[in-house]
Amino acid sequence: MKHSTRIITGVGALAVTALALAGCSSGGSGSSTDSASGGDLTPVSLQLQWYSQAQFAGYYAAASQGYYEDEGLDVTILEGAADIVPIDVLTSGDADFAISWVPKVLGSIEQGAAVTDIAQIFERSGTTQISMKDAGITKPADLKGKTVGSWGYGNEWELFAGMNKADVPLGDISLVQQAFDMNGFLAGDIQAAQAMTYNEYAQVLETVNPATGSLYTPEDLNVIDWNDQGTAMLQDAIWADSDKLASDSAYADTAVKFIKASVKGWAYARDNAEDAAKIVTDAGSQLGESHQLWMTNEVNKLIWPSTSGVGMINQDQWDQTVSIAKGTPNETGATIITADPPETAYSNEYVEKALTELKDEGVDVMGADYKPITVTLKENGQ
Amino acid sequence: MTASPARLPRRRGNPVAGRVLLGAAGVVLLVVIWELYKALGPASGVVIGDLTVLPRTTDIAMPHVWDMIATLFEPASGGRKGDPVWLVVAQAAAFTLGVAAVGWIVGVVVGMLLAVLMQRFRTAESAVLPWIILSQTVPLIAIAPLVRRWGSQISVGDFSWENWMSVAVIASYLAFFPVSIGALRGLNSPDANHVELFRSYGAGWWRTLVTLRLPASVPYLLPALRLAAANAVIGTVVAEVSIGLKGGIGRMILEYAQQASSDPARTWAPIFGAIAVGLVAAGFIALLGVLLRRYRRGEVPA
Numbered sequence: 001m002k003h004s005t006r007i008i009t010g011v012g013a014l015a016v017t018a019l020a021l022a023g024c025s026s027g028g029s030g031s032s033t034d035s036a037s038g039g040d041l042t043p044v045s046l047q048l049q050w051y052s053q054a055q056f057a058g059y060y061a062a063a064s065q066g067y068y069e070d071e072g073l074d075v076t077i078l079e080g081a082a083d084i085v086p087i088d089v090l091t092s093g094d095a096d097f098a099i100s101w102v103p104k105v106l107g108s109i110e111q112g113a114a115v116t117d118i119a120q121i122f123e124r125s126g127t128t129q130i131s132m133k134d135a136g137i138t139k140p141a142d143l144k145g146k147t148v149g150s151w152g153y154g155n156e157w158e159l160f161a162g163m164n165k166a167d168v169p170l171g172d173i174s175l176v177q178q179a180f181d182m183n184g185f186l187a188g189d190i191q192a193a194q195a196m197t198y199n200e201y202a203q204v205l206e207t208v209n210p211a212t213g214s215l216y217t218p219e220d221l222n223v224i225d226w227n228d229q230g231t232a233m234l235q236d237a238i239w240a241d242s243d244k245l246a247s248d249s250a251y252a253d254t255a256v257k258f259i260k261a262s263v264k265g266w267a268y269a270r271d272n273a274e275d276a277a278k279i280v281t282d283a284g285s286q287l288g289e290s291h292q293l294w295m296t297n298e299v300n301k302l303i304w305p306s307t308s309g310v311g312m313i314n315q316d317q318w319d320q321t322v323s324i325a326k327g328t329p330n331e332t333g334a335t336i337i338t339a340d341p342p343e344t345a346y347s348n349e350y351v352e353k354a355l356t357e358l359k360d361e362g363v364d365v366m367g368a369d370y371k372p373i374t375v376t377l378k379e380n381g382q
Numbered sequence: 383m384t385a386s387p388a389r390l391p392r393r394r395g396n397p398v399a400g401r402v403l404l405g406a407a408g409v410v411l412l413v414v415i416w417e418l419y420k421a422l423g424p425a426s427g428v429v430i431g432d433l434t435v436l437p438r439t440t441d442i443a444m445p446h447v448w449d450m451i452a453t454l455f456e457p458a459s460g461g462r463k464g465d466p467v468w469l470v471v472a473q474a475a476a477f478t479l480g481v482a483a484v485g486w487i488v489g490v491v492v493g494m495l496l497a498v499l500m501q502r503f504r505t506a507e508s509a510v511l512p513w514i515i516l517s518q519t520v521p522l523i524a525i526a527p528l529v530r531r532w533g534s535q536i537s538v539g540d541f542s543w544e545n546w547m548s549v550a551v552i553a554s555y556l557a558f559f560p561v562s563i564g565a566l567r568g569l570n571s572p573d574a575n576h577v578e579l580f581r582s583y584g585a586g587w588w589r590t591l592v593t594l595r596l597p598a599s600v601p602y603l604l605p606a607l608r609l610a611a612a613n614a615v616i617g618t619v620v621a622e623v624s625i626g627l628k629g630g631i632g633r634m635i636l637e638y639a640q641q642a643s644s645d646p647a648r649t650w651a652p653i654f655g656a657i658a659v660g661l662v663a664a665g666f667i668a669l670l671g672v673l674l675r676r677y678r679r680g681e682v683p684a
Contacts, residue, residue: 051626051637081626082636083523084530094534181642183442199640207644284628286460286637380644382459 041074042254047095050080052283054295055198055236056099057276058121058303062265064279071257077283087113090239096251097258102234102318103336104154106325109345110337114242117234117346119259119311119354120318121266124302125232127158129224130185130201131192138222140166140229149178149190157336159194161231161324162224170331182207192224198298202291206381215379233321235302238262238311242344252350260354263310267363270300273373291381297372304367311351311365318346413447420444442646449647454654459641467651471634475655478618478630479662481546485553486614486663490607492554493561500562501569501595502587511566518559522617526552526624545627552624553617557610564606568599600677607670611663619656631655 048056059077062068068075078095080086086098087108131137140162150156176190182203185193195201209216226232244251269276277292307314325336358365420439428436437443454468500507529551533543572594580590622632634652642649
């Protein structure tokens with residue numbers, strides 16, 4: 001008896017303390033919703049590839065400016081993470097639409113994922129290979145014999161295609177796994193490092209050059225831009241579920257509305273880069289102010305000016321992406337895909353409808369006279 | 383170190399202040415070693431062949447300890463502009479601690495139930511124990527997205543599954559293991575003559591469990607609970623990175639890692655936060671040990 005009462009007291013004390021600890025968690029809700037309340041709005045969820053950052057400024061702008069609501073949509077933006085594969089979330093039905101790079105999805109399609117690229121938001125590639133001036137790496141052929149960094153996981157194909165084109169076999173470089181930061185590059189372990197124009201390139205420019213005592217400048221760096229080398233692949237696109245597009249006309253309508261409002265959001269980000277950067281920061285991004293604005297501006301450059309209207313999938317660019325995906329082996333000899341993707345892999349049907357409606361509303365979906373702003377990066381991106 | 387041999391075995395006799403001092407001395411020693419190596423070590427690190435055995439001593443690889451501390455008082459960036467870094471870290475640490483605590487409680491409850499089940503039915507032990515051990519060989523990165531996906535399909539009435547619950551489930555997945563194993567050993571620890579005494583009194587299984595087996599399991603249980611707490615904290619931080627839960631230390635580590643080149647000292651701020659979470663969790667178990675000290679006869683390592 002004596003023992004049992006003590007046990008009960010002990011267990012009680014345990015429970016009380018534990019509950020007090022648990023109390024901490026109830027305050028913070030983990031979901032990253034951006035939803036608007038409304039009675040008859042259609043709930044729609046969008047799965048991003050990464051945390052909220054200006055790479056997705058258009059979607060956040062469309063949500064905060066009420067463009068989605070205007071189309072009768074209640075959009076929830078789901079952030080990505082290290083182990084979240086957007087296409088898997090889409091095919092399992094947990095998101096209605098997903099953002100992903102085309103080469104990363106082509107492999108999934110060949111393995112049976114029924115998804116369709118319904119709007120190619122980024123027309124240009126943001127991937128580059130950067131190096132210090134003194135390394136003298138200005139073109140892919142110069143990579144021979146150098147230490148070359150890559151993040152892998154589907155980020156390496158433009159680099160491999162560029163080397164392929166310049167007849168540099170993969171065995172002639174020493175390929176290094178690159179981390180999230182640019183420390184390996186700055187320490188000299190990586191001579192040519194992978195860098196997105198909108199992120200890692202800026203990270204270098206936000207760092208103090210120990211030799212000069214001031215920040216690194218673009219003059220300190222050589223940049224190999226895959227757009228110039230002809231081995232660019234299509235990046236951020238909006239993906240939808242192919243089967244639902246075919247069988248569910250309400251979903252197909254929602255797709256058109258979603259593209260329409262998203263493109264409008266991107267037009268807002270083009271014309272109001274500073275406000276768009278602030279919207280993303282308010283959505284919870286921890287990036288510094290100048291870094292966020294830089295990213296908004298660089299992402300705008302990947303979209304505007306648009307060749308045939310934002311979201312349109314240009315046949316030549318799609319074909320180039322597919323042909324690289326089919327013909328470029330990686331270090332193990334594998335290619336992304338072995339055969340052409342099915343016809344359902346992309347469709348301009350929905351984006352065309354959306355663009356027509358936008359043009360009728362007087363929204364500029366071409367950005368022919370788009371001029372990027374000038375962003376001055378501060379130390380640490382603050 | 384100069385304590386007389388006679389005092390050594392009596393750990394409880396040590397004044398608290400002395401132990402605090404020793405702990406602080408350990409931290410200071412670490413700082414001194416760090417700074418000494420940074421000052422005297424080769425800038426390119428110690429390399430044997432192609433293998434770096436000791437890190438570079440540059441500011442990017444090894445920032446000064448005082449820079450790490452100074453950065454805590456600088457303003458944070460992005461959405462938390464204006465708040466000092468230490469406050470942002472502290473809030474993230476509290477959030478992570480809360481999720482880890484939920485995971486720990488769920489893990490302890492599940493672990494205890496499994497242990498009782500296995501103690502009661504020998505067949506259950508043969509059937510369940512291999513699975514318990516196997517469960518720990520599944521890599522976290524494989525189950526994390528699955529848990530999130532399954533959870534997102536749960537929605538009953540007003541209750542809807544939230545991402546932090548997925549993280550808590552993953553934490554409990556790591557936490558239940560040591561508890562179930564430790565508790566099983568503990569429940570089976572009473573001497574045969576004690577068990578037989580209970581049987582001769584005609585005490586039922588429940589009475590034997592509550593008055594004999596559970597008290598006897600405490601020395602086995604406490605180290606298991608400590609391991610479970612450490613596992614819950616690690617599981618929470620890793621799962622936060624894995625599924626991208628906002629607000630905790632795990633995500634903050636990744637966010638700050640992106641600034642690692644331009645502000646290497648700042649990446650240490652969330653790591654300090656993670657250490658703080660671990661210390662609080664360990665302190666909580668120590669408190670639990672004090673509450674249960676009546677049953678702690680000769681603790682056994684798990």
